[in-house]
Amino acid sequence: MKIALDAMGGDFAPEVTVAGALDAVAEYGIEVLLVGNEARILSVLKDKKGISPKISVVHASETVEMHEKTSAALRKKKDSSIRRAVELVKKGEADAVVSAGHSGVVMATSLFVLGKLQHVDRPAIATIMPSLTGNFLLIDAGANVDCNPINLLQFGYMGDAYYRAIFNHDNPRVAILSIGEEDSKGNELTRDAFKYMKNAQFNFIGNIEGKDIFQGGAEVIVCDGFIGNIALKVSEGVAEMILKMLKMEIANLRTGKLGYLLIKPALRNFKKRTDYSEYGGAPLLGINGTSIISHGRSSAKAIKNALWVAAEMASKGVVKTISQSLKDFNQVRADVKG
Amino acid sequence: MKIALDAMGGDFAPEVTVAGALDAVAEYGIEVLLVGNEARILSVLKDKKGISPKISVVHASETVEMHEKTSAALRKKKDSSIRRAVELVKKGEADAVVSAGHSGVVMATSLFVLGKLQHVDRPAIATIMPSLTGNFLLIDAGANVDCNPINLLQFGYMGDAYYRAIFNHDNPRVAILSIGEEDSKGNELTRDAFKYMKNAQFNFIGNIEGKDIFQGGAEVIVCDGFIGNIALKVSEGVAEMILKMLKMEIANLRTGKLGYLLIKPALRNFKKRTDYSEYGGAPLLGINGTSIISHGRSSAKAIKNALWVAAEMASKGVVKTISQSLKDFNQVRADVKG
Secondary structure, eight states, rough: EEEEEEEOSSSSTTTHHHHHHHHHHHHHHHHEEEEHHHHHHHHHHHHOOOTTTTEEEEESSSSSOOOHHHHHHHHTTTTHHHHHHHHHHHOOOSSEEEEEOOHEEEEEEEEHOOOBBBTTTEEEEEEEEETTTTTOOOOOSSSSSOOOOOHHHHHHHHHHHHHHHTTTTOHHHHHHESSSSSTTTTTHHHHHHHHHHTSSEEEEEEEEEGGGGGGTSSEOOOOHHHHHHHHHHHHHHHHHHHHHHHHHHHTTTHHHHHHHHHHHHHHHHHHHHOOGGOOOOEEEEEEEEOEOOOOTTTOOOHHHHHHHHHHHHHHHHHHHHHHHGGGHHHHHHHHHOO | EEEEEEETTTTTTTTTHHHHHHHHHHHOOOEEEEEOOOOOOHHHHHTOOOOOTTTTEEEBBBOOTTTTHHHHHHHHHHTTTTHHHHHHHHHHHHHHHEOOOOOHHHHHHHHHOOOOOOOSSSEEEEEEEEEETTEEEEESSSSSSSSHHHHHHHHHHHHHHHHHHHHHHHHHHHEEEEEEESTSSSSSHHHHHHHTTTSSSSSSEEEEETTTGGGHHHHHHHHOHHHHHHHHHHHHHHHHHHHHHHHHHHHSSHHHHHHHHHHHHHHHHOOOEEEEEOOHHHHETBBBOOOEOOOTTTOHHHHHHHHHHHHHHHHTTHHHHHHHHGGGGHHHHHHHHH
């Protein structure tokens, strides 16, 4: 597998992106095309003694900064590292692309250059989150702020196909994120989506409440991108608050210092279980190619894992699987409307 | 202050509701009207040696069960403890009502019996949640699943008035829960609501992301009831998962048992800081009276605190304050539309 990596993308690029690429080469034997400012990338590669036949550099003269407007960046920066990296996939010179750069631009460029799959109205971001029993996939985690029921149905198909492939799961449970389990509960969007979903070919188990997604209630959680982003950010915020509060409370105890030392390995294990960098990045599903969007603050480990996810998705032909599973979607739509 | 308490409401009624009432009498000198099955309430009162001039019992022959349909319960159970308790407020025999019973029925009955305030299109539930710096108010936490921008504007006015009164705060920051800080970020609903809010008389600070609400970014967080309920449940779910995972990880350590003992008081303090029962219950704002909805699993402490919130809200005339602050709302609406 050959993956194009936007070497200039992310808060700590290109040092961290190059480091992540070298780790992915060493650990998984993935070939990486480092895309961006050639001189800077080569200098980091030399520092890290990273010259290897599995690493090559593709020059791009421009870099998209995090604060730029998506539309302006798309229009003006035709030779950005993001654009060049995505184009390598389009031209068949790479099997997938990974970027920790400006996520709006990565999304828009991927969609623009690679195009949508047939039957897909709206591509969506699929993010893995931890649960008590393992993990679940949240789709859409932020690509589409206003959705219709058909969009949600498509998210169900895409999430199901992705989860099966990546986790070798043979029947993931798919649920709609809502405010009650009965089909009558929810807002207009989720109630309508429920009617379509129950006729879908995937394993639809109904609505799931926000409390139950972290208890392992389903493998694929479907929602619109506004709700998905709020759920994602709220859970990050709560986790951050809890850990800070606990640390403060422990520091306030006379016995706290020793107690903290004794439980420190448990905190470390906990962090590992819930660390976003373990999953590396989230794919934009529904486009005609494999594009993984990583967190701007990605560490080398996160980049390495994102490269693994990209290689996994490409080698298992997830895009093709999604495309095939969406074929029966039109029938479901017709059945409900009829 | 005289508060009507639905003595039959909640999973552990009437034992726990009566116990909470007795604590509120002892601690705050609140007078409580216990509404429900007279024989059962008297028997619990006698067991607890709770006969007091500040406690009286008002008989209601029916009880609404948790699994009942709201519409059916409203139509058929005219002599339910919920209905009788709310009617005491309507007749001026109580200053406020508290119920840990079927929350849909408590909401609908409060709205039906007490009526809406002038200028209010949709009453909303206002829930207090913990943050790193103290707390914040989430409005709407679940009363209205589909909202328009004017509803959100009204939630801002109501939340602002409530927060000022209950926490003696002289200028709470009001924000819209969204997926980015800029006014261009969000879905159609929040982007439109932003236009109204920036002309409102309260201290509107713009959008706030899900991650930042727990860091103390604003005192009043406005959203539609679907999002609010998801945010509330997701945060409960994450907190539960984190504490369970930490306990498991600590239990797996050789040094875990001792470490756990040493930090246990910190866990207790943390739980106290984040315990919903500290706030007791959430008011339905926008109706012509004070009605507090408590959690079905309320402990005696939660009931006691809910009675305190009810007395506080009634004695400070929050309903009147909301009514007055909404007077200028029509002007804001006209300015934006004009």
